[in-house]
Amino acid sequence: MSAPTPRVQLALNVDDIERAVAFYSKLFDTQPAKRRPGYANFAVSSPPLKLVLFENPGSGGTINHLGVEVGSSAEVEAHQTRLATEGLLIDEEKSTTCCYARQDKFWVNGPDGIRWEHYVVLANSDAPGFSSLFTDKPDNVCCATPHSDDTPAEQAEPVGPADIRETVRRHYAAVAVVAGESSNKPPSCCGPSSFDVCGPGGEAVFGAALYAQSGEDTMSNAVAASLGCGVPTAVADLHPGEVVLDLGSGAGADVLIAAQRVQPGGRAIGLDMTVEMLELARRNAAIAQVDNVEFIEGYLEEIPLPDVSVDVVISNCVINLAADKRVVLREAARVLKPGGRFAISDVVADADLNAEIRASMTEWTGCIGGALNEVDYRNLLSDSGFEQIEIIETHRVHSHATAAIVRARRTTAATNASSRRH
Ligand SMILES: C[S@@+](CC[C@H](N)C(=O)[O-])C[C@H]1O[C@@H](n2cnc3c(N)ncnc32)[C@H](O)[C@@H]1O
Numbered sequence: 001m002s003a004p005t006p007r008v009q010l011a012l013n014v015d016d017i018e019r020a021v022a023f024y025s026k027l028f029d030t031q032p033a034k035r036r037p038g039y040a041n042f043a044v045s046s047p048p049l050k051l052v053l054f055e056n057p058g059s060g061g062t063i064n065h066l067g068v069e070v071g072s073s074a075e076v077e078a079h080q081t082r083l084a085t086e087g088l089l090i091d092e093e094k095s096t097t098c099c100y101a102r103q104d105k106f107w108v109n110g111p112d113g114i115r116w117e118h119y120v121v122l123a124n125s126d127a128p129g130f131s132s133l134f135t136d137k138p139d140n141v142c143c144a145t146p147h148s149d150d151t152p153a154e155q156a157e158p159v160g161p162a163d164i165r166e167t168v169r170r171h172y173a174a175v176a177v178v179a180g181e182s183s184n185k186p187p188s189c190c191g192p193s194s195f196d197v198c199g200p201g202g203e204a205v206f207g208a209a210l211y212a213q214s215g216e217d218t219m220s221n222a223v224a225a226s227l228g229c230g231v232p233t234a235v236a237d238l239h240p241g242e243v244v245l246d247l248g249s250g251a252g253a254d255v256l257i258a259a260q261r262v263q264p265g266g267r268a269i270g271l272d273m274t275v276e277m278l279e280l281a282r283r284n285a286a287i288a289q290v291d292n293v294e295f296i297e298g299y300l301e302e303i304p305l306p307d308v309s310v311d312v313v314i315s316n317c318v319i320n321l322a323a324d325k326r327v328v329l330r331e332a333a334r335v336l337k338p339g340g341r342f343a344i345s346d347v348v349a350d351a352d353l354n355a356e357i358r359a360s361m362t363e364w365t366g367c368i369g370g371a372l373n374e375v376d377y378r379n380l381l382s383d384s385g386f387e388q389i390e391i392i393e394t395h396r397v398h399s400h401a402t403a404a405i406v407r408a409r410r411t412t413a414a415t416n417a418s419s420r421r422h
Contacts, residue, residue, distance in 0.1 A: 009119075015055070021035070030044050039052075039100065041053070052064070068116070073104045073120055076105060093105050105117050105120070176280045206226075214231040220288050221283075221284045221288075227250055235407065239262065244310070246271065246315060246316070250281065256268075258314060271295075300331065302331065310335045313342045341407070346406055347367050348374055349373045
């Protein structure tokens with residue numbers, strides 16, 4: 001029977017694999033779980049330990065690396081998000097073959113140079129595999145050689161819109177898990193990723209602190225878990241009786257604020273694709289005792305609402321995450337009533353946001369890599385059936401991007417967005 005996860009992993013270099021296997025089999029009263037030329041691992045159940053041995057003659061008696069084995073990719077991502085939030089530099093590897101197994105993992109450097117990995121074994125492999133971080137080294141043992149610190153955090157490129165959306169979903173699922181676990185703690189400054197989360201003076205550029213600056217309620221758990229880059233409800237001019245739709249509602253802060261503004265008679269709908277976020281938002285709505293709200297599962301690209309059913313579309317730092325913004329903006333126009341308002345916060349890229357940043361999925365999930373520039377934003381809004389377009393910079397969030405309020409009205413003419421039956 002294999003040992004339970006999570007468990008600590010101790011990976012040792014040994015001079016002679018046969019002698020080491022014999023010794024550790026006795027020490028832990030356990031036979032190796034996996035044995036290959038120059039390699040063995042033990043799944044020790046008590047205490048929970050994954051012991052890995054690499055035959056590296058001349059290096060015997062030293063630590064190869066350390067790790068934490070967990071039970072699922074979501075747990076890997078949750079730890080990754082937590083550590084990125086703590087400011088550690090993360091090297092991520094998805095679906096990599098290493099140590100005769102296919103794994104999702106990430107690495108961080110300890111202060112004394114010891115490398116720690118968090119990983120999940122997805123499947124066994126006949127191939128020894130090499131960590132992609134170590135392919136510049138000829139060593140015949142996976143994970144054997146430290147790599148330089150300047151390896152880009154995300155190496156695997158998405159191949160299409162579905163990959164981008166799935167990467168974004170997985171990222172925010174992990175963020176929701178972390179936020180749900182720490183809802184009583186003050187939020188850290190500020191976002192969950194590797195972008196510039198604080199301004200030059202250390203001021204917050206994402207999240208709950210922006211609500212305090214705008215004079216909005218800052219007490220709810222939902223606001224504490226905000227990942228936004230502005231406060232759309234502060235500029236949406238909401239009135240009693242209106243129906244408000246929040247695209248990518250996350251933990252629900254803007255939905256809860258909007259719901260209170262449109263009372264009596266109005267309601268607020270939060271749309272999100274990430275089940276973990278929807279669960280968090282529903283819990284936050286119950287705690288806040290706001291009942292004219294609804295959180296629905298779905299994609300921005302296929303909003304599960306009828307045509308012409310919404311007075312105001314709001315959104316907070318989400319449109320930049322979509323792979324195809326044109327489809328999203330057409331959907332927003334489709335569900336809005338003629339003359340309906342579009343009032344969102346989003347990241348807007350500088351004209352010089354470079355291809356390297358755009359190609360990084362860490363920058364994309366961190367709300368920078370996928371951001372439109374102002375010209376493209378205006379053109380897409382106009383093409384999608386909006387008029388009276390204004391884009392007003394609020395604060396810098398990155399050396400090549402700014403947060404902005406984007407407002408527009410759905411034209412009173414019929415939109416060219418396709419109608420959908422629901
Ligand atoms: C940066 S967070 C912002 C959450 C929230 N608006 C806030 O201010 O805290 C992005 C949210 O949008 C959701 N999201 C991203 N792309 C989406 C898509 N294509 N369809 C539906 N939801 C999406 C994510 O699941 C996540 O909850």
